[in-house]
Amino acid sequence: MTTDTGAAVQERAEVSERLWTAVIAKDESAAVREVFAAADAGVGRESLLLEVLGGVQRRVGTEWAADRISVAEEHAATAIIDRVIAALAHRVPAPAGMPDRPRITVACVDGEWHVLPARLLAEVLTGRGWQVDFLGAHTTTPHLIAHLHATNPAATLLSASLPLHLPSAHTAVTAVQSIGIPVMVGGAAFGADGRYARLIGADAWAPDARAAAGLLADGLIRPGPTPRQQVDDLPHLADQEYTLIKGNRSALVRQGLAELEARWPGMRAYTEAQRERTAEDLAHIVDFLATALYVDDPELFTGFITWTAEILKARRVPPHSLRTGLEILAGELHDFPRALGFLKAAAEALPATPTTRPSPAQE
Amino acid sequence: MLVVDADGALIETNEAARRLIPLVPGDFVTSAAMPAWLAAADRALRQAGTPADAVSGEVAGRSFEAYPSSCDDGTVVWWLLEDTDRRLAEQALRGERERAALLAEVSSALLSSLNVERCMTVTARMAAGHLADAAIIVAPAQGRRHQLTYARADGEVTQTMLPVEPRSVAGLAEALQGFPPVPARWIDPAELPDWAVPEGFDGPIGSVIVTPLPGHGVPAGVLILLRSSTHQAFTDGEEVFARLFAARAGVALSAARLYAEQRSITTTLMRDLLPPRLERVHGVEYAGAYRAARDHERVGGDFYDVHPGTDAGEETFVVLGDVAGKGLEAAVLTGKIRSVLQALLPLSGDHQQVLSLLNGALLNSHHTRFATLVLASVTRRAGHVRLRLTSAGHLPPLIIRSDGRVEEAPTQGQLVGAMPAVTARTAHVSLAPGETCLLYTDGITEASGGPLGDQFFGEERLRAALGPCARMPAEAVVERVQMLAAQWLGGGRHDDMATLAITNPAGGHGALHSVDGHHATAARPKAGVRR
Amino acid sequence: MTLHQPVGFSVTVEAIDSRSIRLTLQGVLDFESADEFLDAVNRTLDAHVLEHGPALREMHMNCSGLRLLDSSGLSALLTLRRRTHPAGVTLHLRHRPVQLTRMLALTGTAEYLTAGPDGTAEPVGPAGELPGEAESTSS
Structure with a gap:
């Protein structure tokens, strides 16, 4: 070094x-x-x-x-x-005289477009003598697996920045392990302490590129030949809350918009673009709720909601639109006990403000 | 039955016991002829002074259980009961279970991988771990050389390519041709050539098995098992089991080999169909992005090409298009169109003529597949990029001005390949530094999704998204468009999506000569590797 | 919660006489539905020939319910024309939604698709309506 x-x-x-x-x-x-x-x-x-x-x-x-x-x-x-x-x-x-290390694969999980952390990692590992195949952003799992069958790398390193991609990261991790190749994961999506990496059964987790290089040099253990399904890692998925909310995202957003309009008639004067922003905000909340249900961690959802409140504050948008959004979703999801608990916890974490009127959250 | 007195001397033995243990009354149990396990049990019983449980062990190669009964005077009567048959049956059952479990493990471990090297590594490692002290896999010849995979019992696996004479190991030439294996007892371990013994193998070899790894018609290789002379030689049963193991491994190896061959054929055939990697040419940035309709495919009905002018004064000829249909079938037609256009390059000064000739070439085919495309001829003069743009039934290119305005290039024309004659109107456009011309296919605008789930991304959203792309590098523009379309889809189904940006770089001409035309670093996405 | 309904495609025969066939197209005519569309229309044409001989002159398609016609859909229409035009049958694309009008204009295929036996296209307004027909509002 x-x-x-x-x-x-x-x-x-x-x-x-x-x-x-x-x-x-x-x-x-x-x-x-x-x-x-x-x-x-x-x-x-x-x-x-x-x-x-x-x-x-x-x-x-x-x-x-x-x-x-x-x-x-x-x-x-x-x-x-x-x-x-x-x-x-x-x-x-890459500096000369580095040991000739084996071939490895670095990629972002399906849906992840934040490519730079993985790109920097790939460069660092190349610099340390690894033969790196860098597959770039948004690598679909079928494409990843086909690449692994063809190249048989010593390890696969998967990057994800947004927690929203944890379900697809989980799919990718189990798929790679099922062909006997160890997987290290990294990126903000897995939590500051790597808790979601352990949850989805990754073989290793690294907080940064140097740590990843160190772990890789120590050697990863190849996973045993016992293929498993996602629900084996996450038995709570059997309650179908994640599946149903994910599968009915559009319907939830539509109903949410209608409900918002009923509560605040001023929304009828919105332009198409404003309506679309509002719909996107609702969809984003639904997506995060679904992901939190997937990993069964209310903190993930609360963290997203309080972070969003900060973002809105920076854009001078009062957070009560967020609170209203949570209330409306809770109304729609009254048959989903886990989701209700998460929504309640997130609402309680928001700073209290007098409700006047919701306004569209802006980019 | 044996009766032993308090001093450990034999008092009495019956006929059956005498046949097994050649001792007579008066001899001591400590004598060498007494089985050690029985002598030890007798001693333990006397020291403990309490009734003991039955013990078991071998006498004259047979298996017995010995039950003691103690008398008050310290005399012990040992009753010997033979249980050889039960033991053999138990042993056989345990062996069967272990073998069945091993076969299941072999299949599970091997069938999960479609990589030939990995299958050979796993096979060799399991064979060395469970069947022998070392294993070698000889792959079918590639020319005169064979790939050899060595595994030792400690799990160490190495691979190498060597010229190997199959006649140098008895039965190897036959096994490589798929003939039945030679019995282990016919192979003289002393005659094994050096290459057939893994490095670090301890001591002389005691016995050898050479068995084919039967594949789909032809063998997938040959498995050689070695056992050191300090171990028992392979039994007939072990030879049979080695064949079962080899059969499983052969099936997996053949599947992996078939996959590799198919993949290599596909790669070769698709090489010309993959979208090319674009780079800066004569001071103009080009960037392309392609996403096939099906996640596991890399080609489809969209295509683009950039044919650089021979020098900076010559026009660079760019095409982006879309044929009706999806998948390989559509991709094959794109290949034909790309070849025709390449042949028409000398005529690229006249877009109308190029389109008419292409139309004629496509009409001759029997199917009704047509293509829509945009032709662009690009030159750079005095800091400005001049474009001649002609749409043949395609979405008109969008021009991103440096102030963020987005304009549609005023070109319009008929699609090619369906009608007897086609006409088109060419637009002339100039790009100032920081301005981009974006060519794209309808997979972008027809991306269906969004927060409400069923809306098209549409030209309006695309234009709105392009506004902030003024003064961006070409790569950033195409990446942003692909990202927004992908996020709009949210995992839903989609058509092929292609985008190509032609950018007059904001930083001025030739600012980044260092990366022009170079993609030397290993960490760059490789054209053949990326989606 | 109501479950999301996937978008489909349908083609319905509204009326048949010896000289004309009227069809209604609904939904998305794309890669997935193009073959289905061609099969249905070809069956209708086959049946018509069996019953009336080569008397057919007009085929009207009401497109007001067509949510999307993509390049595969356009390919299907061009394939259909390969059969109808030599047989002296004129295609009429009625009540064109904005997207269809744009698609036909973009590809320069409107006149070709609806050309009569003498090679002249039908007189159509900007939205594809015949004179005297109300303009369709669906899109």
């Missing part, structure tokens, strides 16, 4: 700031120049990837949450960081 000198640490902090400016200005060539200059000044390859580029990416997320940049700007910034990684990989090849 490279141990950075004090000067390099200083250089790293400065380059991070200049890189941020270039990325936000969508100035790709300036961004590349900054990173190349830092590499020439002695900032190590992994530091550039994880601290500098990874740091700027984390800042993009924070700035979006605080409503200081838009989703499209976030997307453009991510694209530029991705291009910088490509340029860096070309300019600063």
